[in-house]
Amino acid sequence: TTNIPKSRWMAVLVLSVGLTGGAISAGIDIAVTNLGTARSKLTALSSNDAGGFFIWGGFINVLSFIAVALTLLIAPAAAGSGIPGLKCVVNGVRLENFLSWRALFVKMFGLVFSLGSGLIVGKEGPFVHLCVILGNCFLQTRVFRPVRQSEFLINIALAAACASGVAAHFGAIAGGVLFSIEITTSYYPTRNYFYGFLGAISGAIVWRYLRNLYYYGTPGFAGLILTAYNSTNIRFGMIELFIFILLGIICGILGVTFITINYYGFQFLRWVRLKNRILGNPVFVCGVIAWATALATYPRFLGTWASLAPGNAASDLFNATPEWTSPGAPVKINAGDWLNRNIFLNLALYALTRLILIPLSILLTLPAGLFVPSLTLGGAVGRIVGEAAYRWANVSPALFEGYSIITPGIYAMAGAAATVGSITHTLSAAVIVFEITDNLTPIVPVMVTTIVAVGVSRLLSLFGTYEYSAKNKGLPFLPDLHRGAYRMKARDIMDTNVHCISRELREEDVTKLMELKDEEEFPVVNDYDAMLLVGTISATDLVDLHGRVKVKEGEKEKKEEEQPMRVKAKMRLKEIGHDSKKVERKNKMKGHKQAIEIRSTPVRFVENHPVSQVHMLFCVMRITHGYVTRNGKLIGVITRKKLRDAIYQADKKGTLIH
Amino acid sequence: TTNIPKSRWMAVLVLSVGLTGGAISAGIDIAVTNLGTARSKLTALSSNDAGGFFIWGGFINVLSFIAVALTLLIAPAAAGSGIPGLKCVVNGVRLENFLSWRALFVKMFGLVFSLGSGLIVGKEGPFVHLCVILGNCFLQTRVFRPVRQSEFLINIALAAACASGVAAHFGAIAGGVLFSIEITTSYYPTRNYFYGFLGAISGAIVWRYLRNLYYYGTPGFAGLILTAYNSTNIRFGMIELFIFILLGIICGILGVTFITINYYGFQFLRWVRLKNRILGNPVFVCGVIAWATALATYPRFLGTWASLAPGNAASDLFNATPEWTSPGAPVKINAGDWLNRNIFLNLALYALTRLILIPLSILLTLPAGLFVPSLTLGGAVGRIVGEAAYRWANVSPALFEGYSIITPGIYAMAGAAATVGSITHTLSAAVIVFEITDNLTPIVPVMVTTIVAVGVSRLLSLFGTYEYSAKNKGLPFLPDLHRGAYRMKARDIMDTNVHCISRELREEDVTKLMELKDEEEFPVVNDYDAMLLVGTISATDLVDLHGRVKVKEGEKEKKEEEQPMRVKAKMRLKEIGHDSKKVERKNKMKGHKQAIEIRSTPVRFVENHPVSQVHMLFCVMRITHGYVTRNGKLIGVITRKKLRDAIYQADKKGTLIH
Structure with a gap:
């Protein structure tokens, strides 16, 4: 076997990580969906609103407590998103315990509980970390000794594992490769693209296939969110471009607000921990956030739209027609009550609760990412602008007529991509949004909104949220030059x-x-x-x-x-x-x-x-x-x-x- | 004005290149379309088939002669695609006359004549070169002195101009950035992504807008090729995945054949030039290729499908239904006679003529790229496999039934991306195909086919065609490590x-x-x-x-x-x-x-x-x-x-x- 060139072993290694990662990702998704169903069913047992709330909140508390306990007891290094740590690892700085089997275990099961509890957190950061650990653990086996002997190949393998992680989470391929580059490296060797794409493709395929089997009941490769837009049924005009630029500015500011809450939230928690052992205890902090989350998501309080899982909420925001029904549309709406009271009020409440809860939830001592939840935050804000533009176009048709029909769902997609871009200082957020929805129709509006938002965010804050996290945690990373x-x-x-x-x-x-x-x-x-x-x-x-x-x-x-x-x-x-x-x-x-x-x-x-x-x-x-x-x-x-x-x-x- | 931070000037510079590049790109497209129409109209003057052929061939000869003359007399450095030279420039090796105003002039007008003549060449390489010259020329003006003072910023600006060029040619954004990276650099500074995307977005927007105004008569931002696929009307199954892998292997070999013809074609021409002044004269060589092209594309010989401009041919290949009509479809077919004689024979003839003519045409002493023509080469081959798979599925429905309907157009897209990927050793070819069609529905098949093709191509040939060109021309570029x-x-x-x-x-x-x-x-x-x-x-x-x-x-x-x-x-x-x-x-x-x-x-x-x-x-x-x-x-x-x-x-x- 030693005669086989190392580059073939590399392909085997990268494929192994991608395929395993894709399967684990689909497994976590399915477990989380079932936990979510269990939460709803348990809550439905009590017809009393207050009783239901205590079941709902209790469920969130118990499961997030398990996640915190797992993290604290087995691998504290597995807390948070893991991306700040990956910034160091991919750049050659070794962190103790960061790539251990224990951390892998906690990332995997902790993630099921933290996501399944109902906390408004994402899977992306921890899952990328998980895939890199997977890659590192595979590297330690005898089979891959030829790869392990070359530092050069190890670096390529870890970078590819990173891309696999993003891809296996979202089913995004080019976006997975690009995002993993933007969040981890300052100088990217172009030759790594091949293995990056190989890892991303294998991860995305397995995840998409298993997901389609489970959720749609048929084999296939459809993405996370189905959309029915294509270049023959959607067009945009020049006027809309200016609205998208405005949306970009709004999302830029939104992203900086998110970064600020997260940054000072961390420092506040550290201060509390120093002052008071009980108040600063991870379990206590988790309890506070869990009850706040329960209030924000309890379906009988704000509305069932508030209780949607992030993926389902994003699907509604991206797909629903302005009247929030989809007559004959291929994509069904998950929550029927978006229009109760007032759609603008509902969307604003949705965005506001997410803007406060996401940056604080990801500070908890459990595996927690920010990507998909932040998509819904930005999606809600984009949708507000889109619905307003739609109404404006109805009032002043002369301004819009002749070439464009306002599609508020496209504004939601643009807002989602722009907000995540602004939070993470990455442009690949836009590419990921395309690949999550398998939809490139709104390429111009989404890209314009995203680059404006990222530009605004870079003007107002020095780094993206991952760099600030790394700085807060005192990790020995080297920031990029700006x-x-x-x-x-x-x-x-x-x-x-x-x-x-x-x-x-x-x-x-x-x-x-x-x-x-x-x-x-x-x-x-x-x-x-x-x-x-x-x-x-x-x-x-x-x-x-x-x-x-x-x-x-x-x-x-x-x-x-x-x-x-x-x-x-x-x-x-x-x-x-x-x-x-x-x-x-x-x-x-x-x-x-x-x-x-x-x-x-x-x-x-x-x-x-x-x-x-x-x-x-x-x-x-x-x-x-x-x-x-x-x-x-x-x-x-x-x-x-x-x-x-x-x-x-x-x-x-x-x-x-x- | 010196108080304004340099980074703002950078944004102004990159936007200027993008916006100007987008406008020039649209202008060239419109001129080329009109020349194509003129060629058809002139040919129609003769009802005699032979007479028509001489008008058709004469037109190709005269216009390509003008392009050769412009290149030889004004700026020999503007010949070919320019990407091998850019490989050097972007990496800090200065080539004489390569970024001059004269080269800009020849790239612009020479391109109109070489594309307008009817030669089977593309715009991509020369146009990227054009945009980099544009960036360099802007840099020399007084306004951008603050940028010019920093080597650091100059490098970012030239890399962004490169991305603008790809984007302004295809209307592709992420693909533009990625492709420009893959073909020019070995180590990419991640921070350049921002300016790369800025240049790509501005270039793509202007090009798309002007193009929509001219070709569709309405303002809008639709891409080069309209497609009606979306994630609710197209699905794929596991069996198809294996057919796509097979297609990837075929396209990989196809790409290596292309590289080989181009590589040894260059050496043969050099040998002829040394042996015989007349036979090796650029004008004579151009004449030979022009008459061969006339034969391959004359609409009354093989069929009107043979005479289609590459963009229109790609649209037919990607869009037509298996019966090659689109009843009620939003995208009309450009050539009505694809089914005359036998569709497989027609597609094979189309592919064969392109496989021989493209790699030889880009050796001529005129501005000539390979991307879009090669897309049609791969598209035809993919379409053959797709049509065959469609017929197979009709014969053995049990194998395919239940989850997938074969869409041969998707096979054409996959074949197109895979072939270009194999020729250039880039994975971003796939991303560009998505963005040309504004369509991400076939993300899994296209990506799988492309990575298999690129893998096969890398196994069989050491470099992509651009590196071999640079090697043939003796450019002081440093190849990547493999x-x-x-x-x-x-x-x-x-x-x-x-x-x-x-x-x-x-x-x-x-x-x-x-x-x-x-x-x-x-x-x-x-x-x-x-x-x-x-x-x-x-x-x-x-x-x-x-x-x-x-x-x-x-x-x-x-x-x-x-x-x-x-x-x-x-x-x-x-x-x-x-x-x-x-x-x-x-x-x-x-x-x-x-x-x-x-x-x-x-x-x-x-x-x-x-x-x-x-x-x-x-x-x-x-x-x-x-x-x-x-x-x-x-x-x-x-x-x-x-x-x-x-x-x-x-x-x-x-x-x-x-």
Whole structure:
């Protein structure tokens, strides 16, 4: 079997993740649907409104409690969406416990309970995380040893697993690949597209097939939401374009509001946790959100439309005719009471409850995503604009007549894509909306609305919600470069206080350096006068050099560092020097007293290197620090943290939150 | 105006390119349609079949001659698709005359004549080139000086112009962005997506709007090809999936055949040109292809279906019902005689003539692309499979019944996407087909067929057709890494014969180095024993050092190099050291006899660096060469050419053409 080229193994690996992921995704969906039916049936047992509410709310509480308990007890790393963590993993920073079997278990079963409970959370983030764990676990098996031997192939495999995850969740293919790129990487190797698409296609096919079998009773590959639009029955005109731009601005602001609630919600919860153990307890917080959710979704309170599962709500918003019936239409409406009281009031209430509950629910200590619920938030807002435009066109037909019929469902699709785009700072949200509905008819309005919304969101907030989450959690991710940061030079951000050692490695210098416990490696110069950078020496090698006693101290230190869930950044590049190091060790054991190995620094910066290039090298080379030289002379060091702080500093001007 | 942040100027620039590009694209389309009508009307003047043929063929000959003449006389750089050249430009290698106003002029008017003549060529490649020239020309204006000052922003702007070009040609948005990435870059900065989408949306909107006004007479944003499929009227089953996989294999082989004809066609033409001036003359070659095209497309010979413009042919193939009528269908059929004689024979003849003529036509010395014509080639082949499957389902209904009705038009769409994907090695061909038809209903079959075809094509041929073109033309592009190349280390490909100079810059060493006329810069070491790499010194600086007389010699050499159309690779990175160099020059003029500037090398390789990393650094840092060190000691050099050759060598095993 070792004769088979590695690229074939790659295809097998990627297909395995996609196919398994697709099946798990369909399984979770079916379990969640059944739990939802159970919730409705149990609630129907009580004809009393208050009694029904307590059953409804109790159900949400019990199931979300199970999800919280599973997460807390088995794998705290599985809480939340997982995408902030994936940002690190896909870029070569290893997080402890993040890709373990335990996390896989919690993501899978925790997700069933958190979604099945009735909390307004999504599956997308956790499910992508699940697929990446799946990919990582498959990689550890014997079959895929040929792949595991190459860091190059591992990276491709994990990126493809990411795409599989998005695709297996939505049944979206191009959108899956694009979204996984936009949320995880800063520099994407084009050659990865092939495996990304392979993973996405296999995931989407299995998910779509099983879903069609279960929900429609026939084999087939229809998507999440059926729509009956096509390019011969829907058209748009120029005037509508301006309404879509307006909708884009509204959705942009909506997205920033979402990001803000989520960001400050996290900080508020952390503050509460510090002040009061009981109020800040994850179980208590979950209870509060669960009862709030119960109030917002109880079918006998606001309306049955309030209790719809996100997918069904989105289907209604995208499909219903303006009069909210579909006479002879192929897609049936899930809630019959959207028009009770007032449609605008209902849609506004729907949007408002979602805008508050989604960004808070995803902060709970359980697996929770935001994508599909946020689609319904944006869908409701888009629908409001669409219904208003429809009425306007009825009043002033001259303005619209001749070439367009207002279709409020298209506005809902545009609003949905734009809002998610604005929340996540991704344009692929639009592509995913197309692929969820298998519908490209509204390509122009949806794309226009989305790019306006993303533009507005980028003006008002520095990052998307995933980056802010990563920042809140203190993850060692490197944000992308925007705004002013690219105007800086390496000299503006370097630390001139570098501790180096001369080539002779004199005992006193070694002792001095060993007092600096934080550093992983030290630069070596030819001598202290010329200061020509020769290479680097690792802290452990230095310890080796210093003697046995110190080694033990070093080990002790290391152990202290390895607390569970403590983030540990590891520079992958180091592994390159592995072979030669081994040889060196062997030589040592044979009794040769050899000079310690000095490793070359593959990347060194010049003082007027633009920060854009420094950032690029940090991203693609996955380094944790780099040295700055002038005519070969060592003059400074730039660390990942330093770079991150500089980006935050330079970019935050003019944004609402930073 | 200098207070306005650069990022806003970027948006203005990208929008300008998109909007202008969209308008030019629509203008070209309208001109070409009118020329096509003129050709038909002129031909109709002769009721005699032979007479009509000579008018038909004469028209093709005259117009294609004008296109060839324009190209030869004004801008030879505008010949062909331009995408191989863009591969270099977008990656920082400047090609002479490639982005000039003259090339813009020829691309615009030459394209009208080459498409209008009736040759079976497409608009996509040349039009993308046109948009990039447009972007470059806009950049040169005073308004965009703030953008021009940053290499970082220039790169984003050119990549966005590329996306605008694809989008303004097809009206495709996500497909435009994706395709432009797949054909030009190896490592894509995710942040460019925003401007890419902005350019694509603006280009697509203007093109779609103007086109709808002209062709449908109403304002609107419908795409190139109308289709009436949607997720409520089309379904597929499991059995069909296997037929689509089979179709994917067929299209993969079809694509490789196309690549092969194009590749060896180029080499044959070059051989003829060397042997015989008249036979190899571009005008003569164009005449031969023009008469062959006349034969293949003359409506009174094979059928009117043979004479359809590619867009109309694709519409028929994608839309017609199996009986090739569309009763009550919203999309009318353009040629009424597809069923004359035998539909399978007609489709096979259509495909065969296209398979031979397209790869040869795009070799002519005129602006010519391949995308839309190749869609019809694949569409015809897909349609054959679809019609066969339809008949099979009628014979064995038990196998298909219950869940699926065979729609041969969907097979045509799948075949079209798969064939173009196979020819270009891109998956975004599928996304473009969705966006051309505004139709995502067949997402699963089209995607499956495309990925199988691309997979087959990658197994059989090392590169897509654009890379082979670039290779044939000797362009200094760096191919992407596939197959075995990533298993090598830096030491396997480095050149150990490096000419270096010691820090003291002794006269005799300088004289010795100056005899090596090919090198642009030399590495500087601290001394010849330790050989520690300090930095580099440019060849011109060395000449400066050596004296005035030698300077003149250097200039003379440079002039000899600057022959028209001679490719000149320039390392952008060099410009970074610009400021400090100026200061140095000033000092010199003041009479200070200063030491010559030694520049730091930002990238240096270690001997067991994987080639994948070396390749990545060449791509993202846009370097032309890099030094290899061991413990700081210079031991070798890797040049772009060396790297390219190594990739060719390692990857070619097992492929048909290399």
